[in-house]
Amino acid sequence: MVTGQGSAAGTASGLEEELLRLAGEVPDPELPVVSLAELGILRGLRVTGPGRVEVELTPTYTGCPALDTMATDIREVLTAHGMSEVAVRTVLSPAWSTDAISAEGRRKLAEHGVAPPRPLSGGADEAAGGPVAVELRVRCPHCGSTDTRMLSRFSSTACKALRRCDSCHEPFDHFKEL
Amino acid sequence: MTAQPQSTPAPPPSGTTSGTAPGSVSVAAPRPVRAAAPAALALGDDALVLAQRLGEWAGNAPVLEEDVALTNIALDLLGQARTLLSLVGDEDELAFGREEHEFRNVQLVERPNGDFAETIARQLFFSVHQELLFTALAAGDSALAPLAAKAVKEVAYHRDHAERWTLRLGDGTEESHRRMQDAVDGLWRYTGELFEPLDGLDVDLAGLRAPWLERVTAVLGRATLEVPQGADRTPWAAGAGRQGVHTEAFGRMLAEMQHLHRAHPGASW
Structure with missing residues (x-):
């Protein structure tokens, strides 16, 4: 195996x-x-x-x-x-997490206009007891600005949230943390 | 999902994949499922029925984002239902072949969508419950633990969605406040059933009621809404869904859900 x-x-x-x-x-x-x-x-x-x-x-x-x-x-x-x-x-166990996405995968997602998920393990969110890191800054995959905001937690697929960049005003998908 | 002709439910899957038909994905069942089957059926029915109800919002939600959000939540629930029902037998047979009295879902999830506030109240009550239940199940070692550990992360988003809308509607306009309070009051009597004991579940459901009440009370308080003083566990309380007794609206929902399968047995995409 x-x-x-x-x-x-x-x-x-x-x-x-x-x-x-x-x-x-x-x-x-x-x-x-x-x-x-x-x-x-x-x-x-x-x-x-x-x-x-x-x-x-x-x-x-x-x-x-x-x-x-x-x-x-x-x-x-x-x-x-x-x-x-x-x-x-x-197989369901152990449950998949967005932390399983490789560095190369994250890079390709961003290149494709999808903001990659933020790391869950070892971060401040985990210390705070919550697996869902929703308020940390997400970088716009188009212009790189961190001045972005959430429009909807659910987007074109279950694994993505919809956000908009307040710098370049473009909407974009964010692969949300799970 | 491929369709199957009506027959008695199949025995629980053996956990091997030797009989896997091309084009299907088998769900591994490494732990003994027989003991957990009644609970898997009841929780699978909860998820299936709520998924169907939320799916009714497709094309009808107040704004496009909500259309997408509610149907995404429905999809998560459908995934839960498929996994849970597959632990019991053939998922399609169970979903499309059973009569109303054979469903074991709580009555809360079968309540009609109503206005948006009623849907949000139902989501709040159910998602807070499911998050507590799945967290407890995930910590155990029953056949339901892997699914619970997987789904609880998704349910956290469902609960967050319901909480935010409860706040916006409750602490919104006079009209939205009134409607949200009406929705909370109207569905309250269906919440007691969530904490009735369930065969095959290694979680003390009654013990989840206190944390559930605490969390729901906190959200309602922030939303400037009153916690109903009405009956949720007295003789005036509703809820015998776990015994197969359902409300009138459920039959019509099932008719729509099962129509295609019953009209065209064996049909597939």
Whole structure:
């Protein structure tokens, strides 16, 4: 079994590493600028027999409608790579957090005009006892100003909030902390 | 969700994926689910029914942002419902194949949307309850713990949304204040049922009532609203949804929700 967080040396076969890399390169259906690996939602992959592979995915949100599409895309990629039976399992525990998004993923989100989530762990918000960091400044992905405000906690998808920049006046999506 | 013909509910999933059909994603159930099944059904029905109600706001909310917010919350709840009902049996069969008296949701969630204030009051009462319940469940090790740990983070946003609107409406204009107070008063009698014991749940629901009341009282106070003095647990209180007794409006809601599936069994996108 290899995990999305890096290889478990010794137990992972070269094939598993290769398949994990391929599955991880699948783009997110709703935010195609980032990959599943960059989002940190690929939890693991195991070759269970000749041509048989099992993949573990965790949803960003419990009701994420993109999950079925992700599973289909993973099946397609791994089937094209010679796997005849691809099982995709959903795992909920431990719960996904926006902290699982890689630095590269954050950079791509910002480049795409989506303000990346602020870190949750170890920050002042956690010390204050709340997992939801809503009042810290969010930087405008267009002009870089921190003079932005929330328009709505819920935006085009469940994982984003809608904000507006008071410097350049552009609205933008913010991948909200979870 | 693929549709299935009407039959008796399937046994709980075994936790393996060997039978996974192409195009579906199986939900792992690593812990024994049988003991928790009655609770999973009741909480799954709560989430499913409220999701359906909130979905009725699509295209009807006062402003576009609320249209999006309420349906996003509905989507989160639908995700909870799918996970919880899948612990019990086939999610589609359970959602679309059961009759009214077989649903185990509390009556609070089936109440019609009413005006926006009624929807917000219902959201406040339910999301504060769900946040407390899921926090407690997440700390345990039942089959419901993984879902609770996942969903509680989403519910924090639902509760925040309801709180902010309660403040704006309660401490708003004379008209919005009156309507918000009416909504709180009208739904109060449905809140006692949230704390009735539930089979298969390793959380003391009655024990959640004090913190719930404390939190709701704090929000209502800040919103310049009165905490109702009316019955929430006396013989005048409403609520036998957990026993399968539902209000008149629920039947009509179910008819709309189940119509497509019943008219076209086996249909899928």
